[in-house]
Amino acid sequence: MRLRPTPTAAARPATVAAALLALLLSFLVLTPSAEAAPTGFRVQNGRLLEADGNDFVMRGVNHAHTWYPDRISSFAHIKAKGANTVRVVLANGDRWTRNDTADVANVVSQCKQNRLICVLEVHDTTGYGEQSGATTLSRAADYWISVKSALAGQEDYVIVNIGNEPYGNTNYTAWTADTKAAIQKLRNAGFDHTLMVDAPNWGQDWAFTMRDNAASVFAADPDANTVFSIHMYGVFDTAAEITDYLNRFVTAKLPIVVGEFGHDHSDGNPDEDAILAVSQQLRLGYLGWSWSGNGGGVEYLDMVTNFDPNQLTSWGQRLFNGANGIAATAKEAAVYSGTGGGDTTPPTAPGTPTASGVTSSSATLTWAAASDATGVTGYDIVRVSGGTESAVTSSTRTTATLTGLSPATSHTFAVYARDAAGNRSPRSGTVTVTTSSGGSSAACGVGYRVTGSWSGGFQGEIVLRNTGTSAINGWTLRWTFPDSQRITSLWGGTATQSGSEVSVAAASYTATIPASGSVTLGFTASRSTANPSPTAFTLNGADCSVS
Secondary structure (H helix, E strand, O other): OOOOOOOOOOOOHHHHHHHHHHHHHHHHHHHHHOOOOOOOOEEEOOEEEOOOOOEOOOEEEEEOOOOOOOOOOHHHHHHHOOOOEEEEEEOOOOOOOOOOHHHHHHHHHHHHHOOOEEEEEEOOOOOOOOOOOOOOHHHHHHHHHHOHHHHOOOOOOEEEEOOOOOOOOOOHHHHHHHHHHHHHHHHHOOOOOOEEEEOOOOOOOOOOHHHHHHHHHHHOOOOOOEEEEEEEOOOOOOHHHHHHHHHHHHHOOOOEEEEEEOOOEOOEOOOHHHHHHHHHHHOOOEEEOOOOOOOOOOHHHOOEHHHOOOOEOHHHHHHHHOOOOHHHHOOOOHHHHOOOOOOOOOOOOOOOOEEEOOOOOOEEEEOOOOOOOOOEEEEEEEEEEOOEEEEEEEEOOOEEEEOOOOOOOEEEEEEEEEEOOOOEOOOOOOEEEEOOOOOOOOOEEEEEEEEEEEOOEEEEEEEEEEOOOOOEEOOEEEEEOOOOOEEEEEEOEEEEEEOOEEEEEEOOOOOEEOOOOEEEEEEEEEOOOOOOOOOOEEEOOEEOEEO
């Protein structure tokens, strides 16, 4: 926080010397502690700290609030999945409908109510210089000044991300000067918040403009309270590129977060496993794109289907429940749950679940609600095998439908409850479900085709048809690749691969295939020179015809 001068009355000549001497002595005495106590988040030694000095590592997602203002329940659902941060898409009115001061204040309130840190961004700057209608960082700064009353006093809870991906691939070298000017405009307007700045080149900084000028941009902030944000899509498709980029900031003691990333993209296939692993290793924040509502051909980046928290996509399952994911690594901000009187009491255990609707590959569990003084926000369903557990799914209700179960197998499940502070209850009792043996032979048909290929990789499509007379409720599709192909991402289900054998469990939104109906899966995969197609598929253990 900067110290600003205040006007004083002119001193009388007889007291000037004494006043000057007193002023000099005050500087000598106060210089070591002259900087005012921080009012919220701050950067120190390359790390993002809360006001009390706690290190804060973002673990969260992006939410497209400006296009879906009615989906206000998403904040609670994102929290229930374990996130500690949400990056909220806003608009200044130059390109999309403006989010006014009242709406911004409500967004901040929702973040605080759900114990989330709010990263607020203006999206209208996206691709400036290349994208028609995109606006400048200066205009974005003007917007923040216009809604300042909604942000004043919220420095503990809000980080201001000045503008999303503020340059495309045209004239992007102007990013440095424009970013410095926007930072200084906000500081001069009295903003003491931590500021976040996105990279140019559609956020991916492939020309290293942000990387090579980050030190001078940071130095241009009189509060020394700016965080850099890199968006990792197709440019960051190898672990080496991800590690090198992030390590350069860490070595320079400049704060960096991965402000957006996905498991796939039209410009290439990012290495999401490396992004998560390296971020965890370096204790850097990450914010996946995005909760729901994607369009324009990137619908596969939705983490849940149609904003339903109980319909995790394969990407959502990976980000929330996979290795180095949100559920395993997120820690709630100390401003909500720190030592200063935060909630540390867990909910009571949920009731022992009961099973219904058991098929060859799915079952529905229902349980009695847990109780908690501040309210239960969600439930985690786990598979129990001996003394080990593995995450299956989560739910904001007291029921969940599990899909992708192996046929003719006994499965044991239990449930935990979570409250708003992230406290987890004792485990419920267990229930054992035995799935049926699966459908009959020739009740399914599979169409497999390669839709695009490139050196070392390809994209494929599988159409799974129900050729029987009754609906398929829950399924697992299996096949064996004839060469060295390996799935790198898949939408429409959750893929696992061991050697050349692939198993795909249905997503919640593809689990039911009506009689004579079909579902379509898409995937990307790596390959060697050859790329022969699989010749045999089984669905729930039964052979499918192949066409």
